[in-house]
Amino acid sequence: MKFGKRLKQQIQETLPGWRDKFLSYKDLKKLVKLISSASPMISGSLEYGKAEAEFVYLLNNEIDKFNAFFMEQEEDFIIRHKELQQRIGKVIDTWGSNGSQPSETDYKEEMAMIRKDIVDFHGEMVLLMNYSNINYTGLAKILKKYDKRTGGLLRSPYIQKVLHQPFFTTDLISKLVKECESTIDSVFPPCEEKISNQLGEREAIRVAGEGIFRNTVAALLTMQEIRKGSSTYGRFSLPPLNLPESDVTLSLQLNSPIAIP
Numbered sequence: 001m002k003f004g005k006r007l008k009q010q011i012q013e014t015l016p017g018w019r020d021k022f023l024s025y026k027d028l029k030k031l032v033k034l035i036s037s038a039s040p041m042i043s044g045s046l047e048y049g050k051a052e053a054e055f056v057y058l059l060n061n062e063i064d065k066f067n068a069f070f071m072e073q074e075e076d077f078i079i080r081h082k083e084l085q086q087r088i089g090k091v092i093d094t095w096g097s098n099g100s101q102p103s104e105t106d107y108k109e110e111m112a113m114i115r116k117d118i119v120d121f122h123g124e125m126v127l128l129m130n131y132s133n134i135n136y137t138g139l140a141k142i143l144k145k146y147d148k149r150t151g152g153l154l155r156s157p158y159i160q161k162v163l164h165q166p167f168f169t170t171d172l173i174s175k176l177v178k179e180c181e182s183t184i185d186s187v188f189p190p191c192e193e194k195i196s197n198q199l200g201e202r203e204a205i206r207v208a209g210e211g212i213f214r215n216t217v218a219a220l221l222t223m224q225e226i227r228k229g230s231s232t233y234g235r236f237s238l239p240p241l242n243l244p245e246s247d248v249t250l251s252l253q254l255n256s257p258i259a260i261p
Contacts (some may be wrong), residue, residue: 003141010134014127021069022131023062024137027124031055032142036149052152058159059139066135068168073128074172080121081176087114088187115188122180125173132170136162 001009004025011019035051091114093099095107139162143155162168 003138007134007138010130014131017126018069018127018131021065023066023135023142024058025138025142028142029061029145030057031058032146032149051150052154055146056158058155059143062135062139063162063165063167066132067165070128070132070167073124074166077121077125077128077176081179084114084118084121086118087182088183111188115184118180118184122177122184125177125180128175129170129173129177136168136228186192246250 007022007025011022014022032055035055068120088111091107091110094101095103095110099107140155140159143158146152
């Protein structure tokens with residue numbers, strides 16, 4: 001699948017509020033075509049310099065858009081992660097076996113709600129990592145197209161700049177994802193998860209095609225596709241995606257019952 005179609009599909013699969021935050025790939029592609037179809041320009045000429053400056057200006061605006069959105073989401077995730085940890089602690093201290101008001105029923109009900117929120121939270125963080133991946137890939141591809149069609153040498157220096165942008169730095173989000181998975185593994189024992197899954201199987205099937213779960217599956221499929229090794233793999237490509245072997249991540253992979261059109 002060509003990148004433009006993959007990006008369009010990913011935008012359709014993501015959260016509604018995120019759809020205008022992705023790379024304006026189609027507009028940039030049109031500009032490249034316009035510049036390359038104009039009268040031949042000599043590298044270093046005034047005309048060439050103006051055309052390249054306009055292209056870079058649009059790219060910079062896109063990066064500013066990515067950074068603003070990514071940092072806003074990152075800040076929100078940090079706050080939500082802390083709130084979830086506090087909720088878990090409160091439930092344990094109140095309704096846990098050694099809590100101030102021990103109650104197995106209340107404990108299970110509250111933990112079930114928290115577990116759902118954690119899984120949703122995990123899914124949104126995966127979506128943000130995919131947001132970083134696919135926008136970086138789009139920038140690399142449009143820069144390659146620009147250099148090829150105009151004879152420019154913009155790709156290499158510009159990508160070096162991109163590598164230091166906030167939206168490309170996903171270390172913190174990756175850490176939160178792992179902590180989220182560790183929380184589920186430690187707070188929700190496998191035996192309890194199995195019982196919960198059996199009891200909620202019908203409900204899970206009913207909502208499987210909706211919401212954050214479906215979005216996350218689409219994001220994982222996209223990340224695997226754009227980061228897999230291929231004959232076109234180069235120094236500007238993202239490394240192949242190696243997903244952690246956690247129960248949460250495995251449940252969102254290709255063996256999911258959700259069909260992605």
